[in-house]
Every structure is written in structure tokens, then in C-alpha cells.
Amino acid sequence: MKLIQSHDVQSKLLHVILSAQKELVIVSPYVNLTYTKSVSNALIAAQKRNVQIAFYIRDDQSNSVSREQVQNMGLTPRPIPNLHAKLYFNETTGIIASLNLLSSSIGNSIEIGAQLETAEELAELRLFVEQFITPFDPVATPAVPTQATTPVVAAAPTSREEREFAEQEFGAILADYLASRIDRRCSIEGNAKQLSIRALNNSFTVVIRGVSSPKLTIEGILSSSEADRFAAKAAKHFRSAAFDYSVKRGGQGYYDQVQAARKAELTAGTYNRLNYAEKKQLLLEIADVLTATRNFKDDYKS
Structure with a gap:
């Protein structure tokens, strides 16, 4: 600055x-x-x-x-x-x-x-x-309708899972999903737009950026040596076509990171306002990026 x-x-x-x-x-x-x-x-x-x-x-x-x-x-x-x-x-x-x-x-x-x-x-x-x-x-928060207005009634969830997704914080849903799929010791904390994840012996940040065109970005910590090797070896592990992958260099006390930028926009700027289908898709995509990052790091060690 x-x-x-x-x-x-x-x-x-x-x-x-x-x-x-x-x-x-x-x-x-x-x-x-x-x-x-x-x-x-x-x-x-x-x-x-x-x-x-x-x-x-x-x-x-x-x-x-x-x-x-x-x-x-x-x-x-x-x-x-x-x-x-x-x-x-x-x-x-x-x-x-x-x-x-x-x-x-x-x-x-x-x-x-x-x-x-x-x-x-x-x-x-x-x-x-x-x-x-x-x-x-x-x-950005839906207003509570007054007596003078006619509330817009959303379609009622049709399954037990849909009801759970509507009632629970997305961070809690994601924590349960990751614990059952990739790392039972994972932990998540954060807010309506950014989640910090500790899983697979690494730290990740999952954040929704943008107001009018919200998009998801996932970042995971890399060592400087892993970051140097990223261009040559990333394609072997980071295969999802849903994301653009790059290295975000740290410096001045910050870690290097792998950055996965989701190509498609989201329908809302906060996790809990996403629809059921989007939440389901994000569970799969986030787990995929976390796993790919872990496999990339392990491949470097071998």
C-alpha cells in the first residue's frame, strides 16, 4: 500500500x-x-x-x-x-x-x-x-414479512436430508460429511461466508467471495517446495473441471497455498442461503479438493 x-x-x-x-x-x-x-x-x-x-x-x-x-x-x-x-x-x-x-x-x-x-x-x-x-x-438477509406484506413461501423440504440441510448450519453439515468421508478428526470453524478447516493434517480455507457474482474459493497450505513443484505435478491430482487451480504465493510471514477457484457462480453470497442441490454439490467438491491437496503433498514426499 x-x-x-x-x-x-x-x-x-x-x-x-x-x-x-x-x-x-x-x-x-x-x-x-x-x-x-x-x-x-x-x-x-x-x-x-x-x-x-x-x-x-x-x-x-x-x-x-x-x-x-x-x-x-x-x-x-x-x-x-x-x-x-x-x-x-x-x-x-x-x-x-x-x-x-x-x-x-x-x-x-x-x-x-x-x-x-x-x-x-x-x-x-x-x-x-x-x-x-x-x-x-x-x-443480504431475507426480511421478516410484516402484516402489511404477503410472505413468499418457499417449497417445503421433501426429504429428511433436505430438512436437515435447511435447519443446520452449512459448516456443521460439512464437518459431518468430511468426518464420515475423509477424516474423522476434522474440525471446522468460521462464519456465514468463510470456513477454516483442519483436515488431512493440513489447514484449508473455504470462502465465498463477491457480492453480485458470488464464487467459491478453496485454499490449502503448501510448503515452498511443493509450490515450486505445482506446475509440473498438479494435473495428476487436481482433476475436477469445476475449478481453476493455481498457486498463491505467501511471503512476509504467509504460507504458500494451492488455490481452487470454482468456475460456476453461486446463487447466494452466504452458505446457509444456498439451495439444497448446491449444498450437496459443494460437499463433494470441497472434499475432492481437500483430498487432491493431500494426495499432491503425499506424492511429493514419495
Whole structure:
């Protein structure tokens, strides 16, 4: 990341908004642009370009001005409890800043920020939002119908397994499946979008990335020697056509990893909102990637 000086924070923020073509994520606990129209005009222009905008504010009874300001721009505010982070990114670039979207902050306060410089940094920022913000996103959670609305009734599960899949957390379903199929000692922890798995004497991360086009990524730890050998030996073990496989290099205290990116999009951005058929398919696919990773590592030792 590159440090942004105080006098450049506003221009870098505007660049993020104006250069967005597909998606834009705004995380600003407080919003009041009454006396500064440059940012609100840029956001309105982004909507006209059909940019998908996710706008997160702080969930606070005293924060009604922020909610009204976002709504007046034609956007849906997404109130998040205890939100204090401020960050802004699109599909190619982003910034982390001390700046709230307040007229008093833009051009008047001493602010500081950091410019993302690599795709890896952007991915880390996106993962932060997916891990710590979107699980509390009321827009991503089906609303409870009121008396004034007619609820949409989903089709009732037709089998015992379907009922279990609908009632249980996906992480628990996956843990039972992996324990019965590949490693009875496996353990899983995580949240609605990311699961950390310990199985087959290795650590894995299974995460849903993306808001408008959610996709699954599975990552497993490799040694540096195994990563070096991946290009030559991966095809022997990683055979599923459902994924694109690559090596994600670590460095600076991070492990190298095999990364399996699922080609097909998911129908929802959280595990528990996936349909029964998708959950069943993911059980098979996740088990396959974990097993292939273990076989690849064992093959290297032989």
C-alpha cells in the first residue's frame, strides 16, 4: 500500500468512485454531504453506469441523517452494528482512509489514507468486508414479512436430508460429511461466508467471495517446495473441471497455498442461503479438493 497525504484523500476517493465500472463498495459509518456535492454527484453518475453499489453505514438510532443522505442519492443504506472502519473500493482499486463522507471531513479535516497497489491487497480488503461486514448486512438477509406484506413461501423440504440441510448450519453439515468421508478428526470453524478447516493434517480455507457474482474459493497450505513443484505435478491430482487451480504465493510471514477457484457462480453470497442441490454439490467438491491437496503433498514426499 502507498500512503495518501491529507490533501490527496478526497481526489483518491473520487477516483475510486469515478473509475468504477462494475461494482463499488462504500464503507462510511457517517454520511452528510449537504455542503459537498462532488462525492454525491459521482455516486449518482456511477448508478447511471449501472455500477452495483453496496453502501454500508453505522447502525445507530442517532445516525438517521446518514440513512437519509444515502437514500436521497437513490441508494440503499446498509446499517452495520458497531461500524467504525472507513474504506472504499471498486473492481480494480481502492483506498483505506480516516475519512467519513462528511462535508466537515472532506477538504476541512486533517485526514490520512492508504492506496491499494496490488490485486492481492484488493482481495484482502474484499475479504475483510466479506468476513466482518456483510454477515451483518440486512440487505443480504431475507426480511421478516410484516402484516402489511404477503410472505413468499418457499417449497417445503421433501426429504429428511433436505430438512436437515435447511435447519443446520452449512459448516456443521460439512464437518459431518468430511468426518464420515475423509477424516474423522476434522474440525471446522468460521462464519456465514468463510470456513477454516483442519483436515488431512493440513489447514484449508473455504470462502465465498463477491457480492453480485458470488464464487467459491478453496485454499490449502503448501510448503515452498511443493509450490515450486505445482506446475509440473498438479494435473495428476487436481482433476475436477469445476475449478481453476493455481498457486498463491505467501511471503512476509504467509504460507504458500494451492488455490481452487470454482468456475460456476453461486446463487447466494452466504452458505446457509444456498439451495439444497448446491449444498450437496459443494460437499463433494470441497472434499475432492481437500483430498487432491493431500494426495499432491503425499506424492511429493514419495
